[in-house]
Amino acid sequence: xxxxxxxxxxxxxxxxxxxxxxxxxxxxxxxxxxxxxxxxxxxxxxxxxxxxxxxxxxxxxxxxxxxxxxxxxxxxxxxxxxxxxxxxxxxxxxxxxxxxxxxxxxxxxxxxxxxxxxxxxxxxxxxxxxxxxxxxxxxxxxxxxxxxxxxxxxxxxxxxxxxxxxxxxxxxxxxxxxxxxxxxxxxxxxxxxxxxxxxxxxxxxxxxxxxxxxxxxxxxxxxxxxxxxxxxxxxxxxxxxxxxxxxxxxxxxxxxxxxxxxxxxxxxxxxxxxxxxxxxxxxxxxxxxxxxxxxxxxxxxxxxxxxxxxxxxxxxxxxxxxxxxxxxxxxxxxxxxxxxxxxxxxxxxxxxxxxxxxxxxxxxxxxxxxxxxxxxxxxxxxxxxxxxxxxxxxxxxxxxxxxxxxxxxxxxxxxxxxxxxxxxxxxxxxxxxxxxxxxxxxxxxxxxxxxxxxxxxxxxxxxxxxxxxxxxxxxxxxxxxxxxxxxxxxxx
Amino acid sequence: xxxxxxxxxxxxxxxxxxxxxxxxxxxxxxxxxxxxxxxxxxxxxxxxxxxxxxxxxxxxxxxxxxxxxxxxxxxxxxxxxxxxxxxxxxxxxxxxxxxxxxxxxxxxxxxxxxxxxxxxxxxxxxxxxxxxxxxxxxxxxxxxxxxxxxxxxxxxxxxxxxxxxxxxxxxxxxxxxxxxxxxxxxxxxxxxxxxxxxxxxxxxxxxxxxxxxxxxxxxxxxxxxxxxxxxxxxxxxxxxxxxxxxxxxxxxxxxxxxxxxxxxxxxxxxxxxxxxxxxxxxxxxxxxxxxxxxxxxxxxxxxxxxxxxxxxxxxxxxxxxxxxxxxxxxxxxxxxxxxxxxxxxxxxxxxxxxxxxxxxxxxxxxxxxxxxxxxxxxxxxxxxxxxxxxxxxxxxxxxxxxxxxxxxxxxxxxxxxxxxxxxxxxxxxxxxxxxxxxxxxxxxxxxxxxxxxxxxxxxxxxxxxxxxxxxxxxxxxxxxxxxxxxxxxxxx
Numbered sequence: 001x002x003x004x005x006x007x008x009x010x011x012x013x014x015x016x017x018x019x020x021x022x023x024x025x026x027x028x029x030x031x032x033x034x035x036x037x038x039x040x041x042x043x044x045x046x047x048x049x050x051x052x053x054x055x056x057x058x059x060x061x062x063x064x065x066x067x068x069x070x071x072x073x074x075x076x077x078x079x080x081x082x083x084x085x086x087x088x089x090x091x092x093x094x095x096x097x098x099x100x101x102x103x104x105x106x107x108x109x110x111x112x113x114x115x116x117x118x119x120x121x122x123x124x125x126x127x128x129x130x131x132x133x134x135x136x137x138x139x140x141x142x143x144x145x146x147x148x149x150x151x152x153x154x155x156x157x158x159x160x161x162x163x164x165x166x167x168x169x170x171x172x173x174x175x176x177x178x179x180x181x182x183x184x185x186x187x188x189x190x191x192x193x194x195x196x197x198x199x200x201x202x203x204x205x206x207x208x209x210x211x212x213x214x215x216x217x218x219x220x221x222x223x224x225x226x227x228x229x230x231x232x233x234x235x236x237x238x239x240x241x242x243x244x245x246x247x248x249x250x251x252x253x254x255x256x257x258x259x260x261x262x263x264x265x266x267x268x269x270x271x272x273x274x275x276x277x278x279x280x281x282x283x284x285x286x287x288x289x290x291x292x293x294x295x296x297x298x299x300x301x302x303x304x305x306x307x308x309x310x311x312x313x314x315x316x317x318x319x320x321x322x323x324x325x326x327x328x329x330x331x332x333x334x335x336x337x338x339x340x341x342x343x344x345x346x347x348x349x350x351x352x353x354x355x356x357x358x359x360x361x362x363x364x365x366x367x368x369x370x371x372x373x374x375x376x377x378x379x380x381x382x383x384x385x386x387x388x389x390x391x392x393x394x395x396x397x398x399x400x401x402x403x404x405x406x407x408x409x410x411x412x413x414x415x416x417x418x419x420x421x422x423x424x425x426x427x428x429x430x431x432x433x434x435x436x437x438x439x440x441x442x443x444x445x446x447x448x449x450x451x452x453x454x455x456x457x458x459x460x461x462x463x464x465x466x467x468x469x470x471x472x473x474x475x476x477x478x479x480x481x482x483x484x485x486x487x488x489x490x491x492x
Numbered sequence: 493x494x495x496x497x498x499x500x501x502x503x504x505x506x507x508x509x510x511x512x513x514x515x516x517x518x519x520x521x522x523x524x525x526x527x528x529x530x531x532x533x534x535x536x537x538x539x540x541x542x543x544x545x546x547x548x549x550x551x552x553x554x555x556x557x558x559x560x561x562x563x564x565x566x567x568x569x570x571x572x573x574x575x576x577x578x579x580x581x582x583x584x585x586x587x588x589x590x591x592x593x594x595x596x597x598x599x600x601x602x603x604x605x606x607x608x609x610x611x612x613x614x615x616x617x618x619x620x621x622x623x624x625x626x627x628x629x630x631x632x633x634x635x636x637x638x639x640x641x642x643x644x645x646x647x648x649x650x651x652x653x654x655x656x657x658x659x660x661x662x663x664x665x666x667x668x669x670x671x672x673x674x675x676x677x678x679x680x681x682x683x684x685x686x687x688x689x690x691x692x693x694x695x696x697x698x699x700x701x702x703x704x705x706x707x708x709x710x711x712x713x714x715x716x717x718x719x720x721x722x723x724x725x726x727x728x729x730x731x732x733x734x735x736x737x738x739x740x741x742x743x744x745x746x747x748x749x750x751x752x753x754x755x756x757x758x759x760x761x762x763x764x765x766x767x768x769x770x771x772x773x774x775x776x777x778x779x780x781x782x783x784x785x786x787x788x789x790x791x792x793x794x795x796x797x798x799x800x801x802x803x804x805x806x807x808x809x810x811x812x813x814x815x816x817x818x819x820x821x822x823x824x825x826x827x828x829x830x831x832x833x834x835x836x837x838x839x840x841x842x843x844x845x846x847x848x849x850x851x852x853x854x855x856x857x858x859x860x861x862x863x864x865x866x867x868x869x870x871x872x873x874x875x876x877x878x879x880x881x882x883x884x885x886x887x888x889x890x891x892x893x894x895x896x897x898x899x900x901x902x903x904x905x906x907x908x909x910x911x912x913x914x915x916x917x918x919x920x921x922x923x924x925x926x927x928x929x930x931x932x933x934x935x936x937x938x939x940x941x942x943x944x945x946x947x948x949x950x951x952x953x954x955x956x957x958x959x960x961x962x963x964x965x966x967x968x969x970x971x972x973x974x975x976x977x978x979x980x981x982x983x984x
Contacts, residue, residue, distance in 0.1 A: 075654035162567035432924030
């Protein structure tokens with residue numbers, strides 16, 4: 001401590017180098033150096049984080065250019081709206097209230113047209129209702145004496161704010177008017193309370209309303225006219241992509257089990273069902289916004305968006321089944337090769353015909369054109385279920401027959417069979433599960449098909465194209481299995 | 493057409509009444525009457541809707557009084573903040589900027605403390621960052637000539653608004669700073685653009701900031717001090733309630749299958765797993781908000797909220813399995829009574845020990861106290877799996893033995909067995925599925941237990957209470973099954 005800072009008496013570390021000389025090891029030159037290197041490390045880490053962040057952002061931008069376009073649209077709208085400040089004639093028209101136009105644009109401009117419209121309409125309704133109510137309460141309060149005025153205002157704010165906040169917990173209000181209620185509370189409080197001090201309340205309210213209206217209509221125009229992103233279209237795409245994902249997952253799952261091909265590519269395909277499992281929140285919000293959208297593209301104003309939710313629910317129910325199937329297939333001890341080979345054809349036929357149904361449904365939804373083949377494919381799938389059941393039924397005979405053929409007498413065959421059966425039940429177990437799960441999955445796929453049919457009816461999908469229809473009419477039950485076999489071969 | 497309105501020649505409906513007289517049936521008296529009755533109908537319908545709405549609101553209020561308290565808190569805070577207008581000394585301090593305090597309260601006050609803090613902190617960071625950046629840009633622009641000023645301002649608003657909007661698409665930003673970025677865009681646009689017209693920009697900004705700070709701190713105080721609703725606590729409760737729901741569902745599912753009791757009450761219990769299936773969105777948002785909360789109750793500041801999400805994910809994975817199990821049990825053709833009775837004990841034992849594990853885990857999470865019995869219960873569950881497998885293995889012997897005992901010779905027994913086996917495989921199918929699914933479910937319950945153990949380690953749960961521990965030490969393998977049987981009997 002005493003001679004801490006004196007250089008000559010400092011503690012030194014010497015190191016003897018090979019050529020006989022010795023070097024003094026310099027200790028890190030004190031606090032400054034340490035802080036410097038710490039800062040350098042921190043800076044490096046910070047730069048790395050920034051770099052990773054930018055990398056991530058770039059990936060998102062490349063994957064979904066729509067999002068970049070949305071951002072540019074927001075930038076352009078804000079720049080246009082700020083002209084109210086830069087251009088003298090505009091500024092003299094609205095004055096400091098130009099602020100409200102900017103605020104409206106920032107708060108109201110959303111990714112999809114539906115969400116923007118939802119916010120605009122909610123904002124308009126909320127503002128108008130609360131504004132007129134606020135002016136009314138202000139008028140009543142101002143006519144009831146100086147002492148009573150703040151009391152009446154305070155009580156009305158307390159009651160209305162509490163009631164409105166509570167209404168946001170009611171599901172039907174939350175789904176459609178959540179933002180509107182928020183704006184209602186905001187506007188009512190501002191109008192009724194500030195009326196206590198501001199003299200020309202009506203004038204202020206009128207000016208403010210007009211700037212809000214300008215901001216909102218600018219948002220709606222830019223949102224709808226330049227590269228509009230429709231919530232309905234997004235929902236539509238999500239549903240048919242999910243149908244395809246389920247088809248791939250089912251195919252991949254069964255193919256992997258029977259062919260032992262655990263390639264990375266197939267894993268990616270199988271994992272697709274995991275997106276389906278958690279898509280409820282996205283579907284709900286998109287269906288909510290889609291309701292506010294006008295007719296666009298192939299969608300009418302009263303397109304049955306609710307039916308998409310039902311299709312989504314049946315898709316998830318099927319995804320649960322596939323998830324369990326996948327889990328069972330991976331965790332169970334594999335059934336012996338002989339048994340697996342016996343069922344493999346029937347299973348692959350079923351899974352490929354089931355996934356064909358799913359793909360057909362995906363095409364139906366995607367093209368919004370009824371499929372001429374769907375009933376036939378479903379029939380084929382149900383036929384494949386029966387075939388699988390038969391294959392399962394013939395399983396024990398097959399097993400029993402194998403040891404019997406090697407022996408001659410009945411007496412000798414007996415003990416083999418007796419020892420064979422107990423173990424074979426445990427060996428059958430994974431296959432029995434597989435068969436049950438496949439049956440359950442195809443039953444749920446049937447449900448999906450029902451919901452999609454209902455959607456086709458409600459949304460008035462186009463009739464099947466005549467070319468395809470005539471093809472399918474000419475093809476008969478004898479033709480079909482060969483098609484099916486081709487598909488099956490493609491899988492193996 | 494010609495004599496349409498002339499009364500004497502009008503078309504009349506006469507009705508002959510029993511006593512010989514006839515009465516003229518009066519047609520509805522024209523447009524006025526019809527409109528009136530239409531209005532009455534409309535009014536009645538409207539009143540009915542209002543009534544239903546109020547009924548729904550009342551039910552929510554009774555079920556969750558916390559929500560009512562939240563609404564009252566919002567009302568009180570708004571009333572307090574409006575004192576800035578009513579009290580002259582306060583109003584003279586802040587003037588028209590009192591508006592910002594009201595606005596802040598309306599926008600920032602959320603149901604849980606975590607959400608309120610998230611919004612307040614985000615608002616503070618966003619406002620400060622954007623405010624200083626805006627003043628900087630304004631200064632730079634104002635020093636570069638009258639012509640260039642609006643151009644520089646416009647370009648900076650466009651660039652920053654676009655970039656900030658894009659950053660909201662990046663998941664890590666969205667999860668933590670979504671609101672902050674929104675406020676950043678808002679404040680930056682307002683400050684930089686309005687600086688073009690407003691002279692004392694710094695003064696305005698300072699006053700506005702102080703009112704925002706007053707509003708925000710009032711929100712935080714009232715939110716945290718009076719009946720606080722913690723997002724962390726809600727998440728904690730959600731997880732242990734979900735554990736209990738799964739336990740009930742599993743128990744109910746198996747009990748219903750084996751006892752044929754399809755009472756309404758048991759259905760309600762079984763349906764509990766459906767809430768678990770879709771709880772991801774709620775869990776994610778609550779965990780996001782819980783991160784912002786200070787230490788409260790049993791939870792430290794760095795409580796491992798992320799681990800709750802992992803527990804939640806494993807719960808959902810188990811719920812998928814139970815969903816499929818439930819579907820399979822309901823859709824399959826029931827196995828014959830004989831086979832079912834053979835497996836019923838083993839299945840009920842397994843399901844009750846599995847649901848006991850889940851309940852034990854629920855208690856562990858609820859009390860935040862490690863369970864002394866959990867390892868033992870898991871062992872018991874795995875033992876029950878083995879027992880079920882053995883029961884399954886002994887199944888065919890049992891089957892084969894039954895027809896054999898009635899016959900004497902080998903030659904006679906042979907055909908019976910041959911015809912019996914194929915059908916019996918299809919009869920075994922539902923049971924085989926049940927066994928596999930139960931095995932898979934218990935494997936997934938083991939995963940839940942692992943995640944809960946990890947949670948107990950990370951969150952430093954209390955050690956098991958000594959009384960319970962000593963009890964469980966004294967109890968041994970021989971004692972336990974009797975306990976278990978009691979539970980099983982309770983089920984039947």
